[in-house]
Amino acid sequence: MRSAMLAPLVAIAFAGCANMASDDAVASASAQDDEGERVSIAEDPFPSTYRPYPGRPTAIRGATIFDGEGGRIDNGVVFVSDGKVVAVGDASTAIPADAMVVDGTGKYVTPGIIDVHSHLGNYPSPAVAAHSDGNEVSGPVTADVWAEHGVWPQDPGFSRALANGGITSLQILPGSANLFGGRSAVLKNVPARTMQGMKFPGAPQSLKMACGENPKRVYGNRNQKPASRMGNIALDRATWAKAAEYKAKWDNYDRKGGTPPSRDLSMDTLKGALEGKIAIQNHCYRADEMAIVIDMAKEFGYRVAAFHHAVESYKIADLLRENGICSAVWADWWGFKMEAYDGIPENAALIANAGACVIIHSDDQDQIQRLNQEAAKALADGRRMGIEISDAEAIRWITYNPAMAMGTSDWTGSLKPGKMGDMVLWNGNPLSVYSRPEKVWIDGALMYDAFDPAMRPVSDFELGQPGEGDVK
Amino acid sequence: MKRFLLTASVALAAIASPAMAQNVAITGGKLVVGDGSAPVENATVVIRNGKVVAAGSGIAVPAGMEQVDASGKWVTPGIFAGFSRVGLIEVDAVSQTNDEDADHSPFSAAIDVVPAINPSASSIAVNRAAGVTRAVVAPGAGRTIFGGFGAIVDLGEDYDAVTTSHAFQFVELGETGSSRAGGSRAAAHTLFRAMLSEARRYARNPAAFESDLLTRQDAEALGEIVDGRTRLLVHVERAADIIQTLKLRQEFPALKLVIVGAAEGWLVADQIAVAGVPVIASALNDLPEYFEKTAATQSNIGRMKRAGVQVSIGMINDRDAHQLRYSTQYAGNLVALNRVPGATGLSWDEAFATITSGPAKALGLDGAMGSLKAGRVGDVVIWDGDPLELSSAPVEVYVDGVRQSLENRQSKLRDRYRSLDEGQLPRAYDR
Numbered sequence A: 001m002r003s004a005m006l007a008p009l010v011a012i013a014f015a016g017c018a019n020m021a022s023d024d025a026v027a028s029a030s031a032q033d034d035e036g037e038r039v040s041i042a043e044d045p046f047p048s049t050y051r052p053y054p055g056r057p058t059a060i061r062g063a064t065i066f067d068g069e070g071g072r073i074d075n076g077v078v079f080v081s082d083g084k085v086v087a088v089g090d091a092s093t094a095i096p097a098d099a100m101v102v103d104g105t106g107k108y109v110t111p112g113i114i115d116v117h118s119h120l121g122n123y124p125s126p127a128v129a130a131h132s133d134g135n136e137v138s139g140p141v142t143a144d145v146w147a148e149h150g151v152w153p154q155d156p157g158f159s160r161a162l163a164n165g166g167i168t169s170l171q172i173l174p175g176s177a178n179l180f181g182g183r184s185a186v187l188k189n190v191p192a193r194t195m196q197g198m199k200f201p202g203a204p205q206s207l208k209m210a211c212g213e214n215p216k217r218v219y220g221n222r223n224q225k226p227a228s229r230m231g232n233i234a235l236d237r238a239t240w241a242k243a244a245e246y247k248a249k250w251d252n253y254d255r256k257g258g259t260p261p262s263r264d265l266s267m268d269t270l271k272g273a274l275e276g277k278i279a280i281q282n283h284c285y286r287a288d289e290m291a292i293v294i295d296m297a298k299e300f301g302y303r304v305a306a307f308h309h310a311v312e313s314y315k316i317a318d319l320l321r322e323n324g325i326c327s328a329v330w331a332d333w334w335g336f337k338m339e340a341y342d343g344i345p346e347n348a349a350l351i352a353n354a355g356a357c358v359i360i361h362s363d364d365q366d367q368i369q370r371l372n373q374e375a376a377k378a379l380a381d382g383r384r385m386g387i388e389i390s391d392a393e394a395i396r397w398i399t400y401n402p403a404m405a406m407g408t409s410d411w412t413g414s415l416k417p418g419k420m421g422d423m424v425l426w427n428g429n430p431l432s433v434y435s436r437p438e439k440v441w442i443d444g445a446l447m448y449d450a451f452d453p454a455m456r457p458v459s460d461f462e463l464g465q466p467g468e469g470d471v472k
Numbered sequence B: 001m002k003r004f005l006l007t008a009s010v011a012l013a014a015i016a017s018p019a020m021a022q023n024v025a026i027t028g029g030k031l032v033v034g035d036g037s038a039p040v041e042n043a044t045v046v047i048r049n050g051k052v053v054a055a056g057s058g059i060a061v062p063a064g065m066e067q068v069d070a071s072g073k074w075v076t077p078g079i080f081a082g083f084s085r086v087g088l089i090e091v092d093a094v095s096q097t098n099d100e101d102a103d104h105s106p107f108s109a110a111i112d113v114v115p116a117i118n119p120s121a122s123s124i125a126v127n128r129a130a131g132v133t134r135a136v137v138a139p140g141a142g143r144t145i146f147g148g149f150g151a152i153v154d155l156g157e158d159y160d161a162v163t164t165s166h167a168f169q170f171v172e173l174g175e176t177g178s179s180r181a182g183g184s185r186a187a188a189h190t191l192f193r194a195m196l197s198e199a200r201r202y203a204r205n206p207a208a209f210e211s212d213l214l215t216r217q218d219a220e221a222l223g224e225i226v227d228g229r230t231r232l233l234v235h236v237e238r239a240a241d242i243i244q245t246l247k248l249r250q251e252f253p254a255l256k257l258v259i260v261g262a263a264e265g266w267l268v269a270d271q272i273a274v275a276g277v278p279v280i281a282s283a284l285n286d287l288p289e290y291f292e293k294t295a296a297t298q299s300n301i302g303r304m305k306r307a308g309v310q311v312s313i314g315m316i317n318d319r320d321a322h323q324l325r326y327s328t329q330y331a332g333n334l335v336a337l338n339r340v341p342g343a344t345g346l347s348w349d350e351a352f353a354t355i356t357s358g359p360a361k362a363l364g365l366d367g368a369m370g371s372l373k374a375g376r377v378g379d380v381v382i383w384d385g386d387p388l389e390l391s392s393a394p395v396e397v398y399v400d401g402v403r404q405s406l407e408n409r410q411s412k413l414r415d416r417y418r419s420l421d422e423g424q425l426p427r428a429y430d431r
Helices: A023-027 A157-163 A213-220 A229-256 A265-274 A287-300 A317-323 A347-353 A367-384 A391-396 A400-406 B122-129 B175-180 B185-204 B216-226 B239-251 B265-275 B300-306 B326-339 B348-353 B357-362 B409-416
Strands: A058-066 A072-081 A084-089 A100-103 A108-111 A113-118 A167-172 A180-183 A185-188 A206-210 A279-284 A304-309 A326-329 A358-360 A423-426 A437-442 A445-449 B024-031 B040-048 B051-056 B066-069 B074-077 B079-084 B132-137 B146-154 B162-172 B231-236 B257-261 B279-281 B311-313 B380-383 B394-399
Touching: A058 A391, A058 A423, A108 A113, A113 A304, A113 A367, A113 A400, A157 A167, A157 A367, A157 A437, A157 A445, A167 A367, A167 A400, A167 A437, A180 A265, A206 A265, A213 A229, A229 A265, A229 A287, A279 A287, A287 A304, A287 A317, A304 A400, A317 A326, A317 A347, A326 A347, A326 A400, A347 A358, A347 A367, A358 A367, A358 A400, A367 A391, A367 B326, B024 B380, B079 B326, B079 B357, B122 B132, B122 B394, B122 B409, B132 B162, B132 B394, B146 B216, B162 B175, B162 B216, B175 B185, B175 B231, B185 B216, B185 B239, B231 B239, B239 B257, B239 B265, B257 B265, B265 B279, B265 B300, B279 B300, B279 B357, B300 B311, B300 B326, B311 B326, B311 B357, B326 B348
Parallel strands: A058 A100, A058 A108, A113 A167, A206 A279, A279 A304, A304 A326, A326 A358, B024 B066, B024 B074, B079 B132, B162 B231, B231 B257, B257 B279, B279 B311
Antiparallel strands: A058 A072, A072 A084, A108 A423, A167 A185, A180 A206, A423 A437, A437 A445, B024 B040, B040 B051, B074 B380, B132 B146, B146 B162, B380 B394
């Protein structure tokens, strides 16, 4: 999996049209020539304005720590300062005198929980038609659209995910109506006035793709391609072939100059994928379809980071291991559509048992509030069939692994010195139904505290409504 | 397992004993009766002819009776899903297998879910293996506000699934009701009143009945709720809609109301309690998912309970055909709330009752099922741990005293793909 930070290939602007790109972006452009006439690439036209909120040096002492990478420390110490994890260790770990010390006796600490598959903000509450911004259903190939342009920061779902689920970062994906749904947005789960105020600094974008029933149903019903799984793959391949051509034109231009190729925002995204800068998050349920996608990715040279939903991954866990592709799955959803018919609760454990990467995802405004519980169920079902998986390993499914698939694991997803101070203090084992987050820190700043009603964010939408500021 | 058509007084109806029931004594387990009382250690449950004969500590095992050792395990009544569509749907998005509602039918209230219930639906076996033994099965409202008659089913492995038919009538009076009635809640209430008035007119003189609003069959069906022979499950979420629902009894005093959903019930809990109307609520709704749920909170059930409302848990439009097995997780979450400052949860004992005796009581059936008191159906689950905890699962499940197979499509798929090593033949030969 990719772990290096990769700057996304973003919009392209002609030099001189500074209003189309930030000054920083133009300045950092690589394709600019001496005269400034060469077309330049705006690396980051909607830059993050998120800055960590003020925190104080904080140590949690005496808790059981799951570090997110499969490690467990009983009676441990976590120390966070200046927004970063400074130290994680046993009871002898030094705590500076000026640190605020939280007694974690009988409690548990995990990295902030991460959801690799969310539609919060794009399909916010209330789910009225005016808020439906997650699928650009005007055509099956919309790699030009960006999830971030449909994120409503006032979605009350963000606060529930924080307080009940300990979610500290998440990836917002376009929906699955389209073969190429558009680019994802990776967010820190902090309340903000703007999307940019939530945007995870430096996180790469991914491209959402979809297999199976949804694209062929949506467009087949319009007598349009794709109307079948054959059409899905045919249009996928035709589009990738076009992208390869587009990329070749730009590569040629970058080398030799001349008249710049016509811009195509959709192709920009695919070019980024072919260059390895944009990973693919692929909605795909069935084993046979995932196997086809794996071959297609090899044919065109792009990388699938994760198959999402992947209810049949257990049938091809070996193939997924060999190809280094994660499965982002529910614990036990099944039966709601034909391609979800063979879902089984042991899916996650069987994937892990084969040595492939498991992520528990939500795709849901409710289950994002209890990914810990979903991981616990998947773990229990695996153990019941004789697969040995530690508690700490199951926590990796909702922390480090999703970060890896999103391209943020260098910064978050585990409690390692130097990483972001994203962490949750649970009032019991997070794999128990009886446990809840007690405190949640994001970049070292306390953003939720169950004991302090003032530390419970309330979105604009909920102000003045019945239940404003209530426990939820 | 045995079909029993109920037309009038539902409450303490005897349910015929199935032929294959084991006579069995389950001993040594931690007993949860399911009525809200505390667990009893080292207890015995005696089941004879499909019924609970005795449950508690210090109970002698009848001579010669088969004994099941449940030492170190928990013994509880089967889970009773308080609201579901189990058996009506194989695959939600495959319309041929989805009998939830009928928006092109000339009928509404007259529709009876019974013929649509498929005991072979894969979700029956899947949820049985998770300890769910009984369920409320409600039709959806298709063309108009009324959905038709719902039933109580068991999840046993035979073709006699329906325990109680005509268990209730189902109506939508919130956002969905508004849409079914033509576009406003006012229209929904007008339609409701008009339809019930027509039903009264039909009852007075069936032979002369003609109506632009109702078929004769629908009029006859609604007669059962007008005179209180059959319960009326009303799906509403908004506090104001709950109040309007309670007021329906001013005009139709015999209505036996049960409120379903009630996301904002906590705002008007005192009024619901005074009205004595039971509530079957979603456990964990805490988002303003729709405007009618603006005040939703996970403390809803706990607050209603504290206000004296008789409240239990249902899967209302919440994976209601496939995931009744979430009931235990939901109940466990309500216990977890007790440790969240400012939240109102349930005690463990109360929580367990909301998924066993609670729904049975709401439907007037707690004399017959939903707990392990003497005389109740022999729906018993032996668990390998605390049944509300995520790591626990049933070891044995009995429905009407019959020990059930826990095998299902999912367990067979699991076993087939346990190993991916290629054998002599493809996986298709492996079963």
